[in-house]
Amino acid sequence: MEYTILKSFDHVSLYIDQVSNIADNNKGAFGFLASSAYDQMASKGQLWVIVNEARELKGYLMFGGTMPSIKVFQIYSCRSVRGHRIGSRLISSLKDFAKEHGYHSIVARVASDLPANEFWSKLGFQVYKQVKGGETTKRIINVRGFVVNDNDLFGSLGNERVGVRPTGPVLKKRIYALDLNLLLDVSKARPGYEQIVKIMQVGFQGGFSICITPEFKAELERQSSHFSDDPVLRMAGAFPELMANTDVQEIAESLRRDIFPSRTADRKSAQNDESDLRHLAYCISAKIDGFITREKALLRSCNDIKYKYGCSILSPDELITDNGFSRSDKPLNSDFSFSSSTMTDELSAFLSSFSVPELVSASLDATSPTKEGANVYEARLDGELFGIYYFQKPVKSSGHALAALYIDESRPQAIAAIDHFLEMALRYKCSFSHRLDLYIGKDQDITAETLTKKGFFKSADHFVKIMSSEFLDRKNWSDFARTVKTFCEFSIPEKLPSKKELQNTGIFISDAFNESQVFSWFDFETAIGPKFILSSDRDCIIVPIREKFANGLIGNVKNQLSLLSSHQQIFLLEKAYFRSPVRESIFTRGGVIAFYVSGIKSIQEIIGFARITFSDVIDIDEAAVKFDRQGVLSKKELLDISDGAGRVHVFTFDNFIEFDRRVSFSRAKELGLISNANLVSPERIGVDKLKVLIGEAYND
Missing domain, CATH: 2.30.130.30 (Hypothetical protein.)
Known part of the structure; x- marks a missing residue:
């Protein structure tokens, strides 16, 4: 049996009354629309009917929406042709229409209790979120979406890659080793011991793992040799200890040349130097994330050690600090306001419709001490919550910050809220370059398009932004190139291109998957902004x-x-x-x-x-x-x-x-x-x- 899809108003107008009657008989699935609505949609070319060879109506499709997303309002196939793939034919034609006209996605709302969910699933429409239905039915509605890959500005939600893609760092629990002196600070209540207590609190609650090195106990035993009982040594037994490795001494000797190049082995504090080197060597050998210390010589060498060995040297004060955002509850006007907040039942209920990934959910847990340095901001319209922005400040050891932005884009102030929260993210001041990992809802097309235009890359299930802390010139470019490689596995030129190269070619970037892309000077500065390149004649x-x-x-x-x-x-x-x-x-x-x-x-x-x-x-x-x-x-x-x-x-x-x-x-x-x-x-x-x-x- 041959079927034809009619799309022009002249052809479809003959069937409008039939379509209206079918919809009225299926109010449970479609709701109620006046018959004039079908006439209007047909006039716009957004009501299609499918007929058999006898020109009998066997199904129809009604859709609408605005760029970049098509929304399916109604789809129906007659019982007499069930199994003839009438619905599939209509949706296949709609996919072609979306591709030809530059749409990025097709969205359909399907009640969660309807058998139609299987139909949409087979056609590749994934559930992006669930929302409450009307007060009458009190149904849960599945919001399903299909990405038109050829037109997708943000990178496919499937397995295909579009352009370069950041790959690291892997978001895993970080492991830090404590210097002995930090535990002594706590036991003797020396200045700054409060930060050490916070670090231990976060570690014990699972924010990251805390351990000690074999040198920790060895150094403590040397200092405690004159005491029959040492409470600090007993306390050390509560911390897990790194495994001793045979290459530690070799690493320590290499570190000596980097950290103490001018110190002799027979100086007064040589034993302390040796102990510091062995602490760090154990961390490097075990491939943990970092060593927490207040030893100034080690801290001064932190950048070189991080680059050469991949291990961070951190002070307690930079690991546990106050948040950098100013706070204000001042309303912008009577009906539209932003404010800082803490997680509440209302905010949790709002987030539940966005399929928030576990990583973000865990960070939002208000009961965890890992909330240190994190903030939640909300946007309201006429007092009703319609947007949440979450930000956890950059961590130097991992080189990344975590953020999430969930917005109900159907609200009239959605664009202003998106801009406001992203402006907050981009204006955040940090003393070191880092990577911002930003999560959004899967159906936030406006948000995704804005992120792309503001220099964010699409990476798997979230967006990534490179945040440079420096104005880039010939002196610091190579260091920045190494930093970008560490953050995202992006390779950029080792030397700053000349002004003519920047103007006529741009910046060539390749990723770990051998995908490559040329960014114009303007687009590259968008990707690293708000800092910019200081070329030889920049004015x-x-x-x-x-x-x-x-x-x-x-x-x-x-x-x-x-x-x-x-x-x-x-x-x-x-x-x-x-x-x-x-x-x-x-x-x-x-x-x-x-x-x-x-x-x-x-x-x-x-x-x-x-x-x-x-x-x-x-x-x-x-x-x-x-x-x-x-x-x-x-x-x-x-x-x-x-x-x-x-x-x-x-x-x-x-x-x-x-x-x-x-x-x-x-x-x-x-x-x-x-x-x-x-x-x-x-x-x-x-x-x-x-x-x-x-x-x-x-x-x-």
């Missing part, structure tokens, strides 16, 4: 901005910058700056800008860098449409700065990063950074002055 534009506009675009500039400003624009990852068209040609995509906040009764300081993502002269009426997401001034404000033809220059920027030390107007003049008498117009500075500004602004 910077110092841009004046009045305080009232700076508060809206950047944050509260009089005090510490805050992402919880009362201005909507501060939510945005990419923001718009409007100005007179004068000298617009100096603003180019990818260019670096530095904001100078000015005003008669205002601060007069250069406060931070950002990156230009777009620049053009446009009509003020066009601005309201083209830059709706980036934030638009009122028409009166635009008229005040427009030229005679009613046009303004607009540039958009992202990757804002606040200076560690703001640079005052007088100091900028003293350093020769600016020449303008009052800096009321943009001023361009070359790479040499840019380096001076960086040196002044950061603790380099």
Whole structure:
């Protein structure tokens, strides 16, 4: 039997009444829609019918949605043709339609108790989450999705790979060995012993594993030889001990050359040096994650030891620290607010519909002391929870931070919430480069697309961002290349490409699977941002901005910058700056800008860098449409700065990063950074002055 799928309104219109009657007779599965709805969907080409050779209706499909996802509303096949794969034919045709029109996914909502779940499963539609149905049926609804791999911007959810893919580090429980002196700190209540107690608390609760080396007991026994009973030695028996290995002495001798190159073997503290080396050698031999100590000579060598042997040397203070985020419960307006929080039953119930992976669930456990350094933030609309962002600060030993973002994207403020939480992630300041592992719900298409545009890579079941702590130049590029290799198994050039190479080719990246990809200069800086590359002739534009506009675009500039400003624009990852068209040609995509906040009764300081993502002269009426997401001034404000033809220059920027030390107007003049008498117009500075500004602004 031959079947034909009719798609045009002229053909489908003959069957609309039949479709409406079928739907009315199956309200339990489809719910209720007015007959006019079917006529409207047919007019849009989103109601298809399938007929036999006699032109009799044997099934239909109704769908809708907006980019990047198609949503299936209804699908039906007549009982007389069950087994003829009517439904499969319709969905197969819909997959082709999605592929041809650039859609990324197809989503269907199926009540969990319906036999139709088997149909969708066979067609490759996976359950991404479960939600509550209507109050009448009180059903649980399976949200099923199919990824259109050819159009998937974010990497396939299946087994295929798209572009380069980060592979490490493996998320496993970390193992640390304790230095003897730390246990002595606790027993004698010496300054800083509280951090050691916290480390032991976290270890005993399973946050990571704590052990001692054979040298720990050997050193303690040497010090305790004059005592009949040593309570610290008894306490040491509670910790697991690393296995002794035959290569320890060889490793210790190699470490001596790295850590104590100028110390002689007969110096007064030679035995202490030898003990320190053996502690560390045991850690390296056993391939554990790190050694916790306050010994300054070891800490000074931590970077070289990490690179050469793969073992971290950590101080207790960096392992257990306070969280770096500022906290605020200030509402943004009466119906839309963000706040910091702790896990509650309400938050747990919200997360239960997102199929949160075990790794994230364990980190969110509010009863665990591993919550040290972690925060949960929530977004609410009219008091109702619709988004959660979780962040656990970077750990130096593993080189990664863990975050999760779960948003109900059907809410009108979803984009603002996504931007706000990602802006928080990108503005987080850290003293070392690291990898950010970010988990989201599987059906968060807007979130995934935003992450991709902001330089996140898709890796298995989550997204990864490389967070550089340095402005990259020829001196530190090779170290950064090794760091990227450690984090993600990405290989990038060992030397910084020349400016022409950056402009004409970009950065060539390959991964552990021999997949390769060329990133443009702009895209590579997106991947490592908000820091950027200091090429040989990179320049910077110092841009004046009045305080009232700076508060809206950047944050509260009089005090510490805050992402919880009362201005909507501060939510945005990419923001718009409007100005007179004068000298617009100096603003180019990818260019670096530095904001100078000015005003008669205002601060007069250069406060931070950002990156230009777009620049053009446009009509003020066009601005309201083209830059709706980036934030638009009122028409009166635009008229005040427009030229005679009613046009303004607009540039958009992202990757804002606040200076560690703001640079005052007088100091900028003293350093020769600016020449303008009052800096009321943009001023361009070359790479040499840019380096001076960086040196002044950061603790380099």
